[in-house]
Amino acid sequence: MATETQSLQTLRDLFEYELGCMYYVENQLVDALDELAMQTPNENVSQGFADHRDETRQQVERLERVFDAIDREPFEHEVYALDGMLQDKRNFDEMVGEDELRNVHYLGAGMKTERFEITGYESLQMLADRLDMGREVTEPLEQNLDEEQRTLDELQTMATGSKLKELFQKLTG
Secondary structure (H helix, E strand, O other): EEEEOOOOOOOOHHHHHHHHHHHHHHHHHHHHHHHHHHOOOOOOHHHHHHHHHHHHHHHHHHHHHHHOOOOOEEEEOOOOOHHHHHHHHHHHHHOOOHHHHHHHHHHHHHHHHHHHHHHHHHHHHHHHHHOOOOOHHHHHHHHHHHHHHHHHHHHHHHOOEEEEEHHHHHHHH
């Protein structure tokens, strides 16, 4: 995948830059979600990560449709904030001594990541609307934003679920 560097001068340049950033984020998250699904001890949380990995693959495809709609080849811009979150996960994995802590940590990390993605899609949507880019651009972005919000809602529900409450009691009791 190409990484593009350019001078940003217009709102359109900014839109394309942020689109390349989200494309990078989603591609990186496909692999990260696969790892999380395999490493998470809690079956429900693990399945949630696996399902979101599959959803994220579809989000990548939608972003590719947006690139096509604006007549650009897909490209990525590295997002250091995401790279930092992924490094935090690797650091945690090296330090964790109690496997049950993974469930709690991964759930919180998932919520942080969803909020990060939601903000990225809101920014893209704002720019696409301002630039009057049309439904072929805004619709895939809206679909991705809606899915990210639903995923955050599901993670928040898991965080308040009875199985996680039992885990908290076990870890604090």
